[in-house]
Amino acid sequence: MPGISTRALAIALAGIWLSNPLPAAHGLRTTSGSPCASICDKTTSNTTGAGIVCLDSMYGDSTTGETFEACVDCQLKSTYFDQEAGESDVNWGLYNLRYAFTSCVFGYPESISNVSSPCYVGCQDISSAVETGLENPGPLNFNSWCGSTAFADNVINTCEQCYNLTTNQKYLANFLEATRYNCHFPSVSGNAFNIAPTRIFSKVLLPSSLSLSTPTPNSSSVNLPLVIAVPIVGFLVLVASLAGCCFCFIRWRRKRVRGKRMSNHLYDRWNDTSISTPVYAQGGWGEQQAQGPGYGTSGLGFVDSNGQAQAVGYSEYYEHYQQPQQKKGFSQEITETPGAYAQPETAPYGVQPEKPQGGYQ
Template sequence: MLGQSSRSTMIWASAFIVLNCLTSAVQGLSTSPGSPCEDVCHRTATNTTSNEIVCKDQLFSSTTKGSNFEQCVECQLNSDYVDSKSGESDVNWGLYNLRFTLTSCLFGYPQQVVNMSSPCVVSCQSLDSALEYDITEPSTLNFNTWCSASSFADNVIDQCEFCYNLTTNQVFMANFLEALRFDCHFRTPTGSSFAISPARIFTQELLPSTDPSSTGTPKSGGVKNLTLVIALPILGFVILVCGTTLCCFFFIRWRRKRARKQRQSSHLHARWNDTTISTPYRGDWDPQYGMGQGFGFADNDGREQDVGFAKPGFVEITEPAIPLSNFNQEKGVHDGYYGGLAHKQ
């Protein structure tokens, strides 16, 4: 009886060991049927399980489980293989494995991998409905349908990535999320490898944010764009200052010219109305009779001359400058003014 009991126990133990081995054999990461990555991913099962997931950055290089995951996903993202029957591609399964890791590590779905308390879970919480969509039933029909969920918003993704980038042991989570966003915005063509190198995903250097308005490439030129963002406002400010300075210069110049003209006009107007201004005094000059009691005469050639000045009442002529007889004969002047003078003499 004891022998039968011991034999039964041994049978059950052997069955348990065989079952455990078979279970371990099917554990691994999903990939396309006939994919060249099947050996690397260590399985041909229909779905990825949480037993093959690690959540901390250092575990991807320090543990067998993490190293197998990294090698499998790298193979899938670099592969252009597509199963002609199912339409499954290695790239689709590689991105699915990244999404499965995010839901397991961030939200503990479909199974809790590790109990990690992090404030980033709160920052990323609104992404759970999109990332968990059909995660337990992957197929060619729903590999990318979750991208259209409104909860998978760029501002929330940026917030989540920023939080995980500040951590020291889960920066990979931010890069996994950015790789998924890139494929949602710029779908990888069937039969092509993934545009982002896996070596850039499995690193603690954060991937550049994907720009949905670009032509199909991530913001690898982020430094250049940042330079433009900084330089353009500065250039605009310099142009504004220069324009304002020129306007002020010409305005001040115009005001000065206008003020100068107004001062000149008011000065001339004041002199015009000034009654104290007169012409220089030249005395009581008479072009015919001279000043005062002077007198004039005419030469032989007929030119008139003004001779002498005298005070009134003191004019005395002793001898004419020209004999009056000759003068009268030549000019035909009879008893005139000059004759009166000669007669007086």
């Protein structure tokens, strides 16, 4: 241009550049080829301080805060995993949360704001742990900070509780707890993060990882009514089985006792002489008592259960052999001649005794 020196032109261009600086490089790191890349990679693929905000209100009132929340929300819900690189969206989402916490609290690796907070003192002891690997992130050191000697659960609890009591930085407490949760319960590659992002970007403090148990895979698909019903049904079946066994045993035992009682009763009746007691005549074979029924007849006498005398008749053979002199039984002496018949001690029913040869022996 005529009339304008080169020096003046340079000064004019410098003024224009200073009055309109180039936009800062906004971006958050994510897995190459991730479906979240369009949300996280605005102008750079690396996480920088330009993409971080520290106040809770800025996550809903600024573009930077909204972009950060949307990016991390996408990453923690994503199941994308680059097996060759060993990277997943969940790993980078947790890294971005830890980057935001250390930048806002400790000003590392970049100082984001000059917000004064008394919580810095309570969190100071874990600074070296949470800062591990932030400047050179990768699959080999995503969780290396968990094994740091400066990692202390009691200090983390104190730090979280302090930030939860603040009025404008409650999110930072949940950022720290989410990353600690992954230390105790590492995420499985190809699975979404166990804590919903809406709970992380909330002013309600997450429960401490120390109070949680190891999550079970697919726990949401567990049929709770079935889990409750199975033990109850099993218990009822067991009780019914025991009751049935007891019933059968008692019935068998009663039957056995009843059989023994019946057997003993018959045995006692068989040996009970009071039922029917035979009575033999005192005066000899077939001769009945003088006052008993059937006197003068031959037979067997007995007393029944009522005490009444009874007689059963036999054949009248005895009278043919009865000695006229013998009237009082076998105990009397024989008065007949030696050739007479001897009186038998017993006589079979209906059989006549044989005559002895040669007289009385």
